[in-house]
Every structure is written in C-alpha cells, then in structure tokens.
Amino acid sequence: MTKFMDVHHGMQGITAEQLQAAHKADLDIEKDENVHFERAWADPDAGVVYCLSEAPSADAVQRIHERAGHRADEIHPVPLSV
C-alpha cells in the first residue's frame, strides 16, 4: 500500500457540501479496490481539489474516482511524508 495525492482541476465554485458529497461517494465504494481516501482539500477560487489516499496503485485510485463521477487529472504516489 502506498500513499497517493491526486489533483482535480476545473472545480471552481465547489462548496463544502459538494466536497463532502464527493468524498462520501468515494468512501462508499473504495473498499472494492482496497483504497482508502483519508482527506481532501479544496480551493474553490482556483478550482483545485487535492485528495490524499492509501491504495495499492494509482489505477485503483482512479477507478474509484471515475466510478464516483470525478476523474482525477493527476495522481502522484507520495511515498515520503512528514
């Protein structure tokens, strides 16, 4: 299992409720791919959302995000953290 940071662009105007709903949509199906979405942060003005997850692969992260309706634009493994 590796930690991943994925990034979504084009999310201008996202609200707290929409971020919560998107995160819940991931959580509802994440076990199918053995992924766990830990946190997410949004900049509504720039339209950027960052998601931190633990997963077996970037493809597994993307499969959950796609099924939940929000494909990631970038997915970076982040094996180092402090």
Next chain:
Amino acid sequence: MTKFMDVHHGMQGITAEQLQAAHKADLDIEKDENVHFERAWADPDAGVVYCLSEAPSADAVQRIHERAGHRADEIHPVPLSV
C-alpha cells in the same frame, strides 16, 4: 487563519532525510510569521512536494519557505476540507 496547500516542483530525487530537513527548516522559523506547517508529502519521481499549513496569508507561507531555502511554486488557500 486559513489552511494552505503549497506545491514545489523540480524536486526529483528528494530523499526522506531531505524532506525531513526541509520541513524542520520551516518549523524552526515558522513562528516569525504565525505560520504552522502541518504535513508534507513528496513524489521523488515526479519531483513534486505538497505542504499543508495553517497561516494568516499565502505571503506568510512563502516568506517562511523562501527563508528556509525552498520557494513554493504554487500556494493555494484550501478553506474547504474533509
């Protein structure tokens, strides 16, 4: 106080020790600007580092990063999080 996610590019090959040292360099002086760097994550292959902080402004985050020797390429306020 607002949460910020900042991004550093061009960090290919960063090691765990270098990430730890960079984070400590921020922590050592962050109080001068009333900033707190909470977490950082690195993708050594793509050379990307993400830092999560709480700060009075993006400029305050940048001033600490600059003095610590690693100017951020992007700094996003992330007022929404889950």
